[in-house]
Amino acid sequence: MSKLVIVGTVAFDAIETPFGKTDKILGGAATYIGLAASQFNADGAIVSVVGGDFPQEDITMLQNKGMNVEGLEIVKEGKTFFWSGKYHNDMNTRDTLATELNVLETFSPVVPDAYKDAEVVMLGNLHPMVQMGVIDQMNDPKLVVLDTMNFWMDIALDDLKKVIAKVDVITINDEEARQLSGEYSLVNAAKKIFTMGPKYVVIKKGEHGALIFHKDQMFFAPALPLAEVFDPTGAGDTFAGGFTGYLAKTGDYSFENMKRAIIHGSCLASFCVEKFGTERMQDLKREEVNKRLHQFKSLTQFDIQLT
Numbered sequence: 001m002s003k004l005v006i007v008g009t010v011a012f013d014a015i016e017t018p019f020g021k022t023d024k025i026l027g028g029a030a031t032y033i034g035l036a037a038s039q040f041n042a043d044g045a046i047v048s049v050v051g052g053d054f055p056q057e058d059i060t061m062l063q064n065k066g067m068n069v070e071g072l073e074i075v076k077e078g079k080t081f082f083w084s085g086k087y088h089n090d091m092n093t094r095d096t097l098a099t100e101l102n103v104l105e106t107f108s109p110v111v112p113d114a115y116k117d118a119e120v121v122m123l124g125n126l127h128p129m130v131q132m133g134v135i136d137q138m139n140d141p142k143l144v145v146l147d148t149m150n151f152w153m154d155i156a157l158d159d160l161k162k163v164i165a166k167v168d169v170i171t172i173n174d175e176e177a178r179q180l181s182g183e184y185s186l187v188n189a190a191k192k193i194f195t196m197g198p199k200y201v202v203i204k205k206g207e208h209g210a211l212i213f214h215k216d217q218m219f220f221a222p223a224l225p226l227a228e229v230f231d232p233t234g235a236g237d238t239f240a241g242g243f244t245g246y247l248a249k250t251g252d253y254s255f256e257n258m259k260r261a262i263i264h265g266s267c268l269a270s271f272c273v274e275k276f277g278t279e280r281m282q283d284l285k286r287e288e289v290n291k292r293l294h295q296f297k298s299l300t301q302f303d304i305q306l307t
């Protein structure tokens with residue numbers, strides 16, 4: 001198994017969906033990525049920052065999931081990154097109500113020495129210059145994956161483009177792919193994004209699954225239709241954690257294996273949305289994942305006679 005470096009926010013979230021509302025609960029891109037990657041027993045290290053207001057029990061929980069937290073800085077006198085969002089009735093779109101960078105504003109990431117030779121780097125959502133700071137510390141990773149969001153396109157596009165130029169894979173949602181490329185068609189958006197650097201483009205479409213593009217090939221992973229979706233927060237990060245956790249576990253970075261990796265990502269994301277925040281991902285058992293992978297297979301498998 002290869003090592004995995006995960007950078008992203010470790011956060012407090014306040015979420016409102018048509019089913020309820022939460023006060024500040026555990027969230028953050030790196031938290032969801034780490035929880036998803038832990039399903040593969042990936043040897044992962046989280047590189048991030050929190051304030052003195054962050055509970056030790058949440059750090060211990062991440063450690064118990066097998067995550068190395070040497071690179072999780074605690075700024076005692078600072079406040080943890082805070083995000084608040086409200087979902088629309090379709091549960092696929094949301095408004096960001098607040099983004100408070102707090103300790104992230106002055107964060108300078110430090111990758112633990114033992115992880116500088118990691119094969120896979122997952123640059124989760126946070127400031128593009130922090131993502132760049134992590135790339136610069138790595139020895140010679142085999143695969144660098146970047147996730148980002150409209151917030152950074154709006155306030156740090158030039159920096160973001162510099163990081164995009166250095167990565168192998170980008171994972172973004174459909175609206176962000178359109179914003180970044182200026183193309184409406186996702187096929188054309190992927191083509192345009194290839195010219196910015198990445199050889200693989202993954203476009204997440206929420207409840208409509210995810211697409212991966214490479215050269216002139218494409219592959220689609222559905223999202224599992226669920227009877228009840230409580231909170232989509234973190235689904236994209238969980239997808240990315242499943243994708244990179246699977247690739248780190250198998251050590252195979254071919255397009256064929258990436259197809260399996262996006263199915264694993266989609267499968268894990270289907271659990272994330274079943275409860276508020278990280279609750280479902282914290283309790284998730286390997287047997288449940290295996291069972292659901294079978295459901296994914298039968299969802300799209302069909303026999304057809306082609307001439």
Ligand code: AMP
Pocket residue numbers: 009011012013027028029082083099125126127149151152232233234235236237238
């Ligand atoms: P997702 O639903 O996959 O887009 O991820 C939501 C998670 O990303 C939440 O737990 C937030 O704490 C975190 N988040 C929201 N906005 C940002 C941002 N601008 N930068 C980094 N992380 C963010």
